[in-house]
Amino acid sequence: MPITTDQQIKGINFSEFAFRKILFISAISIVILLFCFFLTLVASSLPSINTIGIKFIYGVTWDPVSDKFGGFPFLAGTLFTSLLALIIAIPFSLSVALFLGEYFRTGLISAIFKNIVELLAAIPSVIYGFWGLFVLVPLIRSLETKIGVAPYGVGILTSSIILSIMIVPYAVSLTVQVITLVPADLKEAAYSLGATRLEVIRNIILPYTRSGIFAGILLALGRALGETMAVTMLIGNSHIVPVSIFSPGNTMASVIANEFTEATGKIYLSALIEMGLFLFLVTTIINIIGRSVIKRFSIS
Amino acid sequence: MVTTIKYREFKNKLFKVIIILLTTVCTLPLLLVLYKIFREGISAINWDFFVNLPKPVGETGGGIVNALIGSVLLILVASVISIPLGVFTGIYLSEYRNTKLSYFTLLSVDVLTGVPSIVIGIIIYLWVVKTMGGFSAISGSIALSVMMLPSIIKSTEETLKLIPNTLKEASLSLGVPYYRTILKVILPAGITGILSGIILSIARVAGETAPLLFTAFGNPFINTNILKPISSLPAIIFNYAISPYEDWHKLAWGASFVLIIIVLFLNIITKIAQRKWKVQF
Amino acid sequence: MEGTILKTFNFSANFGESQVLKNISIEINRNEVVAVMGPSGCGKTTFIRCINRMHELTQGATVNGDIRVDDNSIYTMNLIVLRRKIGMVFQHPNPFPTMSIYQNVVAGYLLNGIKLKKTERDEVVERSLKRVALWDEVKDDLHKKGTFLSGGQQQRLCIARSISMNPEILLLDEPTSALDPISTAKIEELIFELKKNYTIIIVTHNMQQAGRISDRTAFFYLGELLEFNDTTELFINPKHEKTQNYITGRFG
Numbered sequence: 069m070p071i072t073t074d075q076q077i078k079g080i081n082f083s084e085f086a087f088r089k090i091l092f093i094s095a096i097s098i099v100i101l102l103f104c105f106f107l108t109l110v111a112s113s114l115p116s117i118n119t120i121g122i123k124f125i126y127g128v129t130w131d132p133v134s135d136k137f138g139g140f141p142f143l144a145g146t147l148f149t150s151l152l153a154l155i156i157a158i159p160f161s162l163s164v165a166l167f168l169g170e171y172f173r174t175g176l177i178s179a180i181f182k183n184i185v186e187l188l189a190a191i192p193s194v195i196y197g198f199w200g201l202f203v204l205v206p207l208i209r210s211l212e213t214k215i216g217v218a219p220y221g222v223g224i225l226t227s228s229i230i231l232s233i234m235i236v237p238y239a240v241s242l243t244v245q246v247i248t249l250v251p252a253d254l255k256e257a258a259y260s261l262g263a264t265r266l267e268v269i270r271n272i273i274l275p276y277t278r279s280g281i282f283a284g285i286l287l288a289l290g291r292a293l294g295e296t297m298a299v300t301m302l303i304g305n306s307h308i309v310p311v312s313i314f315s316p317g318n319t320m321a322s323v324i325a326n327e328f329t330e331a332t333g334k335i336y337l338s339a340l341i342e343m344g345l346f347l348f349l350v351t352t353i354i355n356i357i358g359r360s361v362i363k364r365f366s367i368s
Numbered sequence: 369m370v371t372t373i374k375y376r377e378f379k380n381k382l383f384k385v386i387i388i389l390l391t392t393v394c395t396l397p398l399l400l401v402l403y404k405i406f407r408e409g410i411s412a413i414n415w416d417f418f419v420n421l422p423k424p425v426g427e428t429g430g431g432i433v434n435a436l437i438g439s440v441l442l443i444l445v446a447s448v449i450s451i452p453l454g455v456f457t458g459i460y461l462s463e464y465r466n467t468k469l470s471y472f473t474l475l476s477v478d479v480l481t482g483v484p485s486i487v488i489g490i491i492i493y494l495w496v497v498k499t500m501g502g503f504s505a506i507s508g509s510i511a512l513s514v515m516m517l518p519s520i521i522k523s524t525e526e527t528l529k530l531i532p533n534t535l536k537e538a539s540l541s542l543g544v545p546y547y548r549t550i551l552k553v554i555l556p557a558g559i560t561g562i563l564s565g566i567i568l569s570i571a572r573v574a575g576e577t578a579p580l581l582f583t584a585f586g587n588p589f590i591n592t593n594i595l596k597p598i599s600s601l602p603a604i605i606f607n608y609a610i611s612p613y614e615d616w617h618k619l620a621w622g623a624s625f626v627l628i629i630i631v632l633f634l635n636i637i638t639k640i641a642q643r644k645w646k647v648q649f
Numbered sequence: 650m651e652g653t654i655l656k657t658f659n660f661s662a663n664f665g666e667s668q669v670l671k672n673i674s675i676e677i678n679r680n681e682v683v684a685v686m687g688p689s690g691c692g693k694t695t696f697i698r699c700i701n702r703m704h705e706l707t708q709g710a711t712v713n714g715d716i717r718v719d720d721n722s723i724y725t726m727n728l729i730v731l732r733r734k735i736g737m738v739f740q741h742p743n744p745f746p747t748m749s750i751y752q753n754v755v756a757g758y759l760l761n762g763i764k765l766k767k768t769e770r771d772e773v774v775e776r777s778l779k780r781v782a783l784w785d786e787v788k789d790d791l792h793k794k795g796t797f798l799s800g801g802q803q804q805r806l807c808i809a810r811s812i813s814m815n816p817e818i819l820l821l822d823e824p825t826s827a828l829d830p831i832s833t834a835k836i837e838e839l840i841f842e843l844k845k846n847y848t849i850i851i852v853t854h855n856m857q858q859a860g861r862i863s864d865r866t867a868f869f870y871l872g873e874l875l876e877f878n879d880t881t882e883l884f885i886n887p888k889h890e891k892t893q894n895y896i897t898g899r900f901g
Contacts, residue, residue, distance in 0.1 A: 077727050080545050087547035091463065094456035095473045098517070102476040105483070105491050112494055163390035171387060183639075184395045190635050191401060192575020194602045195624050198609040199401045202617075233397045264380035287482070294484020296578040297602075301610060321486045321578070328490065329582050344490040348483060355482035356475065466708060534743040538807070541701055542757040542814060543733030552760050556747040647746045648796045 109345040116338035124342060130307045130323075132331070137339040141309045145317035148224050148310055149299060150292040153231035158285060160232070161239035165281075166269065168240070169247030189237035197301030200230045205302065208314075217314045222304040225313040230298045239288040246280030246365055247273060283361035290354035294347050296321040320347055402628070409625020412618045422588060422604070425613045432623050434590045438505070438599040442584060443570055445509035445594060450516040451566060457517075458524020458562070459550060465529075481518040488514050489579035497583060505591065505598035508584025515576060516569040523565020527558040532649055560645050564638040571634035575627055577602035601627045654679045654848050655700065655818060660714035662692070662699055664707065669695045671872045672714070682840060682849045684863035684880065686856065688895060691869040693852045697820045700850070701735040702728060718818070733757070736811030736847075737820045741827050742803030744795030744810070751791040753806055754778060757814040777813040781805040781839055801832020808839065812847070819843065821851040825858065837862050856896055860884055868892045 116124065120137050127138020164185060172178040201222075209221035250273050258268045274281075304316025305326060318326075320343040331337040420431030457473065464470050488511050496507035531554055539549040555562070580586075585597040586607065601623050608620035655677040662670040669692045677683050685693045698704040700716060702723060716723045723731050744753045754774045758765055765773065774791070778784040783805045787798070795806055804824055811819060821840070825833040840849060840862050853859050859866050859880060866883045868876040868891075875889045887893040 077729065080729060083547055084545050087550070091456055091460040092469070094453055095460035095464075095469055097453065098457055098480070098521070099469070099472045099476045101514070102479055105487075108491055108494055109487070160390050160394050163387045164394050167387050167391040171384065181391060181395065184398055187632065187635065188394075188398050190571060190631050191398070192577070192602060192627060192631065194575060194577040194605050194609075195401065195405065195628065198605055198620060198624055199404055201609060203400065203404055236394060264376050266380040266383040267376070269383075290482050294482075294486065296484065296486040297606060301606070321484060324486050324490065325578060325581055328493070329585075341490055341494075344487045348487050351482045351484060351487075352479050355479050359478045532743065534739050534741060535745065537703055537706070537737075538739065538743045538745070538810075539756075539760060540706070541703065541732055541735075541737035541820075542760065542810070543729045543731075544757070544760040545729055548760055548762070553745060553747075557745075559747075648794075649746050 105348065109341060109348055113338055113342035113345045115334055116342045119335055120339060120342075124339065128309055132327075132333065132336045135333070135335065137335065139320070139339070139343060141307055142318050142320045142323050142343065144309050145224070145303065146293060146319040146321070148313075148317065149227045149231060149303065149319055150289055152224065152228035152313065153235060153292050154285065154289055156228060156232035157236050157239060157288065161236050161243060161284070161288070162281070164236065164240045165243035165247055165284075166273075169244040170265075170269065170273065173248070185237045185240050188233070189241075193234065193295060193297040194301075196230050196234060197298035200226060200298060200302045204229060212314055217312070220304055220314065220316050222302050223314050223316045224303070224310050227299045227303045227319075228313070230302055231292050231295055234295060234298065235288040235292050238291055239284050242284035242287060242362065243277075243281050246277045246284070246362065249280075249366060250276050277365075279361050280365040283358040283365070286354055286361075287358040290351045290358065293354075294321055294351050296325050300325045320344075405621065405624050405628050408618075408621035409628075412622030413625060417619075417622050421590065422608075422616075422619060425615060428615065430615065430619055432601070432604055432619060432626070434587060434599040435601045435604040435623060436626070437590055437592065438584070438587070438603075439574060439601045441505060441592060441594070441598060442508050442512060442580070442600055443574060445506065446512035446516060446573065447566070447570065449510065450513035450520055450569075453513075454517050454520030454566075455524050455555075455562060458521045459528060459555075461521065461525040462528035463550070477518050477521050480514070481522075484578075485511075485515060485576055486578040486581075489582050492579065493582045500595070503583065503585035503597040505584055505594040505596065508580045508598065508600070509594070511579035511583045512573040512576060515573050515579065516566075519569040519572065520562075520565050523568070524558070524562050527561030527565070528554060530561075531557050535649070557647050557649075560641055560647060564642055567634050567638050567641075571631045571638075574630055574634070575602050577606050581606075601630075652679060653677065654719060655850075656717045656720075658715045658717070660699065660716055661712065662695055662704055663711045663713075665709040669872050670699070673874045675867060675874060675877055677848060677850065679848055680844060680846075681864040682844050682851065682862055684859035684866040685850060685852045685869060686854070686859050686866055686895075687869035689854065690871075692872040693869045694822055696869065697737075697822060697850055697852055700818070700820060701732050701737055703737070733761075733814055734816055735818045735820060736814060736816035738804070738807050738811055738822065738824050740823045742800055742807050744798070744803050744806050746794070746796050748795060749792045750787050750795050750798070750806060753795040754809050754813050756810050773813050777809040778806075780812060780843070781809040782835065783809060799832070801828050801835060804828060804832065804836060805839065808836075808843075812843070816847065818848045818850065821849065823852050823854065826854070833858075856884075868895065870895075 124137060124139045125143065126140050128140045129136045129138045130141060168178060168182060204226055205221035208226050209219045212219040254272055255268055258272050299319050300322035303318055303322055305318050305322065306316040307318060310317035324340050324343055328340050331340055416429045417431045419433050420429060421434055422432065423430030461470050461473060492507050492511040496510055497503055535553060535557060536549055539553040580600055580603050584600060586603045587597045587599045591598045605620045605623045608616040653676050657673050657675050660670060660673040661668060673696065685696060687693050695704055699712060704710050718734060745756055748756060751774055752759060754777050755770055775784060778787065783802060786802060795803065798806060825836050837858065843849060863880045865878065866880045867874055870891050876883060876887065876892045884896055887896060
């Protein structure tokens, strides 16, 4: 047996202790990090919360020069673009999820489409924005000319289309996950009763995966709410409340992106941070709900 | 109304056609984006593009060397910060599965995944930029490292969880201390999965723009000092894309092409790695 | 050296609330082969996992009483020293997947950071592989991965890995249960050889195997040590009704 001296054993014991401490500190630092995020955002939002108060939510005028910080146009813009993007994305996401999770589960076709969806998710936001600016905006502009609305090109619809392209892969990956979890014997039982595939999808798969699909859509919404670059480039950056899908507007994330570095006043900066706090809280809640639904789904 | 079998089968077929159709439509954006970027990008690229600094409007032959160097530096420093922290946290999560701390850490990781990148930009601005008194590469790297953490932690945890417990026991029964067992037996057995996670997280942050807007900021010159503002590929794409000048758009297309190639390359590498270098148990 | 090498005193082990070993007292002599037998769930695996303190790795696992190796309590001994003294081979062959056959044999040295000269290492590898009768089969493939070997070869490689550290006691946890009959026969032969140098404690659910290879057999039932006797004696003349039932195949 190799001789181990007391000295060596002391060294090993110390390394052992240090290693376990490092693991523990790493894990706890992630929790602390997130908690400090929250504290920092709250603390830095306080000046704005105290001076502007509830008017921050319903005020429609955003004019930093005259100290008016009504955030409603951005709240409306954010919800408008995100929900519209969700409406566009849902049929596509469900189709792709059924395609990959039910119709073509294995094989070359499945592999090709799986990779395409993954690459769709890999393209950086700023490139989607750039592409949208030079390809989508002219298209929308000519559409707007045709139907006789002000041809901005940029605006809610343009942003929503790009947003939907960006959230489809995300929703798909979550939804495929739950669709493939539907027990085979449930489906087989229905087939053995003579059901067609569509009937199995409608009566077995969709009811079974309802909560999982809901969670997938919710998490996709969370992503859309905070998406910044592409929207900033395509929404038109107008501080008015959007009234139609062709209106230019602004989202909270894009206002932050555009104005943060030039925000001079204390309240101005704090108001922008308050929007960040809002985004942080909303996405945190969405993620906690969404993930817990999916986790519960995968266990049962 | 009686639904005949024929009608049911027709609906069934129709539905399948619709699914295939919508799925195909979904692939269009990828093809269209890649087509546009490749067409515009390749024509923008030449030797000057990789070695020159951006030129003022009106002068031809400008390049993006500052952004290339900036992106590489930003990601390197971000990796140095996030890889050890992420891997150690992942080890903790796979080793201590039922502790309170692992529950809260996992929850935090999930939440962190969803925090919009612009919000991370705000926080790092408040923590680092404000404290240091100015924009800097290091602040950009810190922001990117926060964005890399969740995927490194998750991939480490999920990979290590799948490694058979008997491997650990075999090592411990040889009298190998716990820390050496983890570092020399468990980590090497999971290295492919962990590396894939790291590379994918690099691919993701290589294109991140929002958190850099008010941290690394941008710099028209070559900078290798991490305490000074620095340029990056996504920042240059953003700034030049929204500029009104044709020459600058051209630079932005070229930069987009380079960025896309990098991102695709990193994604493909992980695909190959996962298949080829998988450790057999 | 003759005499007792391992001794347990009123030893009990728990997983949370449930007690899996109850007041085990046993003495095992140097260079003997002891078979640990019993129906599944009787605690036989837990028993040998307690000897090198593997049992405590499981969350919620606790122990009571004492185990002494060479008259030193395993709970006061340094864990690493203890485990280097006691080798263990598992139910499923588990060579290190990232290491070659060669590295697997000297894994104990490599992982512990014990420096050996190249010639010393070669010697250890050759000696250990010869002892497990694997040398001739793998000597040309030493730098291939251990996981490419057959199950039986992998298991012998794992035994080689254990004995390369020169332990005093070898714990075998159903080492042949995942193997085919030919590989099993090889391992049994090997145990017979290894007995000259090591004390061997082998868990098995195979009575014939216990009969073939062990000097003494311990019969566990529901966490209790019912009987511990010379193997032949235990098989021919079981003292306990439960033992009788088991070896005549009435349950288990």
